[in-house]
Amino acid sequence: MTGQEKIRWGLIGASNIAKQWLTASINKHPDCEVVSVYSRDEKRASDYARDLELHSHHTSLESLLADPEVDAVYISTTNEKHREEAIAAARAGKHILCEKPLSISTEDGEAMVEAARKAGVVLATNHHLRNMATHRAIKDVIRSGELGEITSARIGFTVDLPGDLARWRLNDPSTGAGVVLDLTVHDVDLMRYYFDADPVAVTAMGLTSGAAPHGIKDNVTSVWEFPGHLLVICQDTFLVPFGGTAVEIHGTKGSVLGADVLWQKPQGRVTVRTQSGTRELPVEHVIPYDQTIGDFVDAVRGRGRPSADGVDGLQALRFALAATQAMETGRTIHF
Numbered sequence: 226m227t228g229q230e231k232i233r234w235g236l237i238g239a240s241n242i243a244k245q246w247l248t249a250s251i252n253k254h255p256d257c258e259v260v261s262v263y264s265r266d267e268k269r270a271s272d273y274a275r276d277l278e279l280h281s282h283h284t285s286l287e288s289l290l291a292d293p294e295v296d297a298v299y300i301s302t303t304n305e306k307h308r309e310e311a312i313a314a315a316r317a318g319k320h321i322l323c324e325k326p327l328s329i330s331t332e333d334g335e336a337m338v339e340a341a342r343k344a345g346v347v348l349a350t351n352h353h354l355r356n357m358a359t360h361r362a363i364k365d366v367i368r369s370g371e372l373g374e375i376t377s378a379r380i381g382f383t384v385d386l387p388g389d390l391a392r393w394r395l396n397d398p399s400t401g402a403g404v405v406l407d408l409t410v411h412d413v414d415l416m417r418y419y420f421d422a423d424p425v426a427v428t429a430m431g432l433t434s435g436a437a438p439h440g441i442k443d444n445v446t447s448v449w450e451f452p453g454h455l456l457v458i459c460q461d462t463f464l465v466p467f468g469g470t471a472v473e474i475h476g477t478k479g480s481v482l483g484a485d486v487l488w489q490k491p492q493g494r495v496t497v498r499t500q501s502g503t504r505e506l507p508v509e510h511v512i513p514y515d516q517t518i519g520d521f522v523d524a525v526r527g528r529g530r531p532s533a534d535g536v537d538g539l540q541a542l543r544f545a546l547a548a549t550q551a552m553e554t555g556r557t558i559h560f
């Protein structure tokens with residue numbers, strides 16, 4: 226690929242998220258086009274390519290990566306495959322947008338970041354919450370100083386897993402199933418984004434409900450310490466169909482509250498409460514994945530950076546895995 230030609234994308238994984246969201250966001254960008262898909266299953270690959278009107282489909286990763294029509298890949302397979310696919314893509318000189326969690330171990334994530342660095346390709350992680358207008362508004366309020374010193378926060382990622390979403394997330398331990406690598410990893414990325422800092426400690430408790438076999442944790446609460454005497458509690462569960470999601474950030478002079486803000490859909494409300502009263506912030510909702518793609522293109526063109534790069538993905542993974550370790554050992558993990 227040279228200069229300002231279109232970035233042609235290959236999808237690694239005939240996934241739900243690629244079909245529901247990312248293909249549209251990629252194709253919407255004037256510099257991008259999705260041209261191909263790789264699935265292990267011939268029928269899934271050909272059906273997918275037909276439905277999305279792609280030029281081609283592949284049933285081996287090698288074949289997709291050897292396709293001269295493909296400049297960048299979007300990896301949205303199950304989590305345990307991200308490492309091998311990202312490293313192979315980097316070696317083939319393809320730019321990479323990888324789904325979260327970046328992988329299922331810190332060593333995997335480090336190897337992916339190193340492979341991209343060595344190959345000189347962009348590696349981005351799809352931590353989309355950073356790109357929601359609601360979270361950007363919350364961060365702006367925190368940064369403005371209006372809330373005073375931030376002392377505590379709460380993230381309620383209280384959802385359920387309708388239909389096909391439960392398939393591997395609740396049943397297959399080899400994929401890194403469970404809420405920690407699905408939801409907590411988003412929380413920790415969001416906290417790093419809000420506070421521009423890494424946590425200094427975490428402790429956690431987790432439960433397995435009757436719905437989850439193999440001891441997979443589908444209900445986890447973690448408590449995080451951030452620099453500056455700030456404690457954050459994260460409640461992540463697949464067991465709550467009607468609770469709604471929420472973020473609350475509390476400071477010595479005020480609070481900012483986000484309601485229904487932890488989704489893929491552009492939605493939710495943000496309210497600020499201070500001595501002056503309560504006001505709802507005007508939010509112009511955007512599809513977060515459009516911004517992910519826009520920032521990715523800027524990074525490929527050398528005029529910006531991804532909204533969350535490989536190191537952001539690695540850090541979120543590292544801290545989420547520490548929450549698992551805290552949960553399993555009953556100890557507080559200090560970083």
Ligand code: NDP
Binds near residue numbers: 265489
């Ligand atoms: P899917 O379960 O839809 O797809 C994952 C893989 O499973 C596919 O690559 C496909 O592989 C295989 N597959 C797809 N459909 C079927 C089926 N009916 N039967 C058997 N296998 C199937 O995954 P998701 O889209 O839910 O998630 C994919 C990744 O994206 C994960 O890493 C997840 O964490 C992440 N994600 C991120 C979100 C975000 O907002 N950032 C939101 C949702 C997911 P193949 O075709 O090769 O067999």
